[in-house]
Amino acid sequence: MSQNVGNPAPAAALQDHNLVGGAGGSRAILATSGAILACHQAGLANWNSLGGASGGSIPTVMLAAGVHPTKIVRMTIDLDFASKLTRHGSLVKVLLAYIMKDRYEKTRPRRGVLASDKLGEFIDSLAPTWPANYWTVAAVGKTQWLFKADGVYEYSEDSCRKVSGPVPVGLAIRASCAVPGIIDAVPFTLDGKILYLFDGALGIDGRCPVGIVRRTLKQPAERIIACDVGEEKKGKMDRRIRRLWKLVCGEGCLPEPGSDIPRYSQGTILIRPPATSVRSLQFTLTRDQKWEAVMSGFASAVAELEKVGLLSGSRLDSAKEIGRSFQAILQEELPEGELAARTEKLLTGYSLF
Numbered sequence: 001m002s003q004n005v006g007n008p009a010p011a012a013a014l015q016d017h018n019l020v021g022g023a024g025g026s027r028a029i030l031a032t033s034g035a036i037l038a039c040h041q042a043g044l045a046n047w048n049s050l051g052g053a054s055g056g057s058i059p060t061v062m063l064a065a066g067v068h069p070t071k072i073v074r075m076t077i078d079l080d081f082a083s084k085l086t087r088h089g090s091l092v093k094v095l096l097a098y099i100m101k102d103r104y105e106k107t108r109p110r111r112g113v114l115a116s117d118k119l120g121e122f123i124d125s126l127a128p129t130w131p132a133n134y135w136t137v138a139a140v141g142k143t144q145w146l147f148k149a150d151g152v153y154e155y156s157e158d159s160c161r162k163v164s165g166p167v168p169v170g171l172a173i174r175a176s177c178a179v180p181g182i183i184d185a186v187p188f189t190l191d192g193k194i195l196y197l198f199d200g201a202l203g204i205d206g207r208c209p210v211g212i213v214r215r216t217l218k219q220p221a222e223r224i225i226a227c228d229v230g231e232e233k234k235g236k237m238d239r240r241i242r243r244l245w246k247l248v249c250g251e252g253c254l255p256e257p258g259s260d261i262p263r264y265s266q267g268t269i270l271i272r273p274p275a276t277s278v279r280s281l282q283f284t285l286t287r288d289q290k291w292e293a294v295m296s297g298f299a300s301a302v303a304e305l306e307k308v309g310l311l312s313g314s315r316l317d318s319a320k321e322i323g324r325s326f327q328a329i330l331q332e333e334l335p336e337g338e339l340a341a342r343t344e345k346l347l348t349g350y351s352l353f
Contacts, residue, residue: 009043010312016048018219019063021056022208022262023201024229025179025280026081028055030290031273033076034297035227036060037352040069041302041319042311044225049217051135053200053209055280056227057176061123061169064131070352077290077340082283084122085183089113097181098281104181110196112184116177120170127169135217137200137209138175138186144203146212147172153216157204160216164190176200182281207231208262221267222308227297228262228272232280269308273300287340292330295343299323318350 019039021032032052036059050064051057062072087094089112097104097113127134130149138145145163146153152164167188175186175197185196205211208228213219262270273296278289302319305311311319329342347353 009315010309016046016223017044018049018213018217018224019047019051019060020208020210020213020224020226021052021058021060022226022228023052023054023056023199024207024232025055026282026285027229027232027273027276027278027280027293028052028227029058029076029081030278030293031229031297031300032056032227033059033073034273034294034299035225035271035301036063036069037073037294038298038301038305038311038319039225041315041352042305043315044310047133048219048223049133049135049213050131051137051209051212052176053137053203053205053207054177054179056208057136057173057200058123061127061131061134061136061173064134065127066131067126073294073347073353076294077287077344081285084119085114085116085283086118087114100181101179101281104179105199105202108180108185108196108198110185112179112182114183116174116183116186119177120168120174122170123173124168124170130166130169134169135212136172136176137203137205137212138172138178138197139199139202140188140195140197144200144205145175145197146216147175155212155216157215179281204263206263208265210262210268211264214264214268222269224268225301225304226262226265226268226270227301228265228270229280230260230272230275232275269304269310271297271301271304273297287337291340291343295323295326299326322346322350322352 022028050060052060059072094113132149135146135148143154146155151162151166153160154163177183178185178198180198185198188195188197201207208226210224210226213224214221276292276296278293306316325346329339344353
């Protein structure tokens with residue numbers, strides 16, 4: 001049944017492209033993994049650059065390190081995300097940190113309620129050396145840093161200067177994932193001074209740093225594929241907590257939601273998976289939940305790749321049939337675990353799992 005073998009990809013797919021994974025915690029990890037699988041289905045394999053911020057930095061570094069797209073999906077489905085973070089705050093402190101997340105983005109406390117050392121070790125085991133075409137970002141005070149194979153750069157709208165030699169890949173990923181107040185900031189010593197690195201989504205390029213690729217790496221917009229899961233929609237409880245907190249500390253104490261469209265994304269191939277039951281900072285997930293998020297990224301990527309002619313012919317037919325079959329599975333009332341089992345069987349039939 002596989003349509004990936006013996007079926008040439010479109011000529012456009014053989015050209016170099018750039019992949020950007022946006023921020024969004026677990027949602028970004030899973031949806032970007034699904035988007036990577038769709039790119040594989042399209043025959044995209046020649047990547048000029050790969051990178052991302054926060055959650056989106058994890059599947060993209062796997063791809064840059066040579067992990068096969070089908071294995072990336074298998075790993076994100078099998079991996080216990082919570083096991084890569086160590087809780088060092090009480091459950092009450094954890095709950096308060098999640099409530100205060102928007103406020104902490106402004107005040108940026110160095111200490112969170114979760115430590116990311118195990119995440120760094122996991123990444124370093126996958127990428128013991130820097131992949132030549134990989135990058136990620138972090139926020140440092142009022143500046144932002146770009147991490148690449150040849151070193152660390154401080155960049156702005158119109159400049160980029162090297163500040164350090166290369167650092168371990170795991171350290172860079174930990175820095176990009178350091179959500180203020182939730183995950184500890186990552187200390188970094190430069191010229192004898194300790195600096196603290198935070199979430200890459202806090203930089204000038206925002207949650208989906210397409211600007212790095214266009215402005216700093218000098219790549220044309222039409223050669224950039226970006227997966228952006230967007231701002232997480234606030235539930236009733238979140239909205240009530242925001243209103244209550246504003247009554248306590250005033251109107252300006254919580255930042256307002258940012259723009260719905262990533263900066264510098266005009267002209268790019270922008271994949272925007274719809275929301276599922278997975279929350280950004282939800283690290284304990286069932287396989288069923290994970291598959292919903294992965295397939296959301298896959299289906300959205302298929303649609304966007306078709307629009308620009310990167311996915312066509314029998315490859316596209318197979319991708320669409322996978323999407324239809326998955327939607328049919330979703331419509332059924334299934335016992336826990338059955339959605340995952342049937343999705344895995346479906347994708348295995350197309351050599352995608």
